[in-house]
Amino acid sequence: xxxxxxxxxxRTDSLPHIWCPGCGNGIVTRAIVKxxxxxxxxxxxxxxxSGIGCSSRASGYLDFNTIHTTHGRALxxxxxxxxxxxxxxxxxxxxxxxxxxxxGNHLIHAARRNIDLTTIVFNNNIYGMTGGQYSPTTPTGxxxxxxxxxxxxxxxxxxxxxxxxxxxxxxRSTVYGANMIIKQVEEGxxxxxxxxxxxxxxxxxxxxxxxxxxxxxxxxxxxxxxxxNKIAYExxxxxxxxxxxxxxxxxKGQRPEYVEEYEKIIESF
Amino acid sequence: xxxxxxxxxxxEKEFCKGCGICVAFCPKDxxxxxxxxxxxxxxxxxxxxxxxxxxxxxxxxxxxxx
Numbered sequence: 001x002x003x004x005x006x007x008x009x010x011r012t013d014s015l016p017h018i019w020c021p022g023c024g025n026g027i028v029t030r031a032i033v034k035x036x037x038x039x040x041x042x043x044x045x046x047x048x049x050s051g052i053g054c055s056s057r058a059s060g061y062l063d064f065n066t067i068h069t070t071h072g073r074a075l076x077x078x079x080x081x082x083x084x085x086x087x088x089x090x091x092x093x094x095x096x097x098x099x100x101x102x103x104g105n106h107l108i109h110a111a112r113r114n115i116d117l118t119t120i121v122f123n124n125n126i127y128g129m130t131g132g133q134y135s136p137t138t139p140t141g142x143x144x145x146x147x148x149x150x151x152x153x154x155x156x157x158x159x160x161x162x163x164x165x166x167x168x169x170x171x172r173s174t175v176y177g178a179n180m181i182i183k184q185v186e187e188g189x190x191x192x193x194x195x196x197x198x199x200x201x202x203x204x205x206x207x208x209x210x211x212x213x214x215x216x217x218x219x220x221x222x223x224x225x226x227x228x229n230k231i232a233y234e235x236x237x238x239x240x241x242x243x244x245x246x247x248x249x250x251x252k253g254q255r256p257e258y259v260e261e262y263e264k265i266i267e268s269f
Numbered sequence: 270x271x272x273x274x275x276x277x278x279x280x281e282k283e284f285c286k287g288c289g290i291c292v293a294f295c296p297k298d299x300x301x302x303x304x305x306x307x308x309x310x311x312x313x314x315x316x317x318x319x320x321x322x323x324x325x326x327x328x329x330x331x332x333x334x335x
Binding site: 001002003004005006010015016017019020021022023024025026027030175176178179204215216217220221 | 279281283284286287288289290293294322323324325326327328329331332333
């Protein structure tokens with residue numbers, strides 16, 4: 001018998017899930033559900049939209065209105081859903097490849113519009129489902145099956161991208177500090193506008209193995225030791241800032257929300 | 270707090286994939302891995318902090334009622 005939380009919000013007949021041993025995706029998925037539970041949202045009023053990839057399998061395990069869409073297009077589907085029913089809390093679950101590569105344009109335009117969606121990116125630094133190809137967030141120099149001698153691309157800072165594109169809530173957390181994910185998802189859902197939450201998750205099977213990062217516990221310890229809050233980061237010397245993962249609220253702003261602006265036009269006739 | 274004392278650790282063995290995250294981050298060394306699955310070895314030491322439940326990727330361990 002699973003926990004009350006899992007029993008209430010998961011399609012328990014599909015558990016155990018297929019994510020690899022030690023994969024952090026399950027931690028993030030639980031954190032999202034916990035945040036929804038903390039906010040006392042009605043299950044019928046929540047819609048989970050996901051794209052393609054390891055992360056995006058989450059929608060299949062969750063017992064809300066859910067839709068598992070095409071690669072990179074979760075935000076496009078979510079935009080349509082939000083327009084059709086603005087009362088829904090639309091939550092988008094996506095991965096680094098789904099959101100930053102093939103879905104990169106959808107991301108920047110959803111942020112530009114400041115449409116009231118909550119986007120949670122499971123960033124595991126690699127394409128796990130297809131066998132470990134490097135993604136836009138694979139750190140420079142790290143290896144993937146398509147970068148056997150090291151990745152020469154510069155990796156995206158997704159939070160800075162979302163912020164620059166116009167998102168009104170931007171934050172980052174890691175699966176080690178899962179309580180922070182819960183808090184940030186709550187904040188993201190409460191924010192009337194485009195919320196972008198990057199969660200750094202672990203992929204021991206592909207990213208970990210390819211880059212000799214050790215097992216799941218070693219990767220969790222790496223997150224524990226290399227995470228620094230944004231406020232503390234600003235006080236660090238240049239030398240100590242190297243390779244640190246900045247977590248916490250990266251940006252919070254206020255701009256007109258897209259669906260509301262659209263409704264104003266409709267009402268003006 | 271009184272309510273909390275009623276909670277106990279529940280292990281869902283079928284869900285456990287033996288990653289060892291709960292064992293490594295339990296602050297009181299309550300858990301061990303046995304035959305690739307988590308086992309509650311020292312329940313008396315458990316302070317019901319819920320760190321295992323928070324970080325279990327497979328929903329295999331949690332603080333349950335009674």
